[in-house]
Amino acid sequence: MDELRDKVSHMSMDECINERKTTLTDAIVEELSTVVVGWGINISVAQVAQVFIVEEEIRGQLESEVRNTLRGNSELSDIKRKICSQ
16 A cells, blocks of 8 residues: 555545546546556446544644634625625
């Protein structure tokens, strides 16, 4: 899974989530295909259903960034609503 690890290390969290069905899936199929060589198995489809962050510190940082973005979007929406209602 070195190729997958390499791809993920160069992606943002949003990219990982958005590209889980393309870039990440392709990397997984490629990696698994090299593992099963000679087994008589052909992997044609793999699916990444979810992306989990297992390291507490990184997960906390990402969650904080998401909360800040949501808060900022909410505040911007409130400002726009106030301007339009004047």
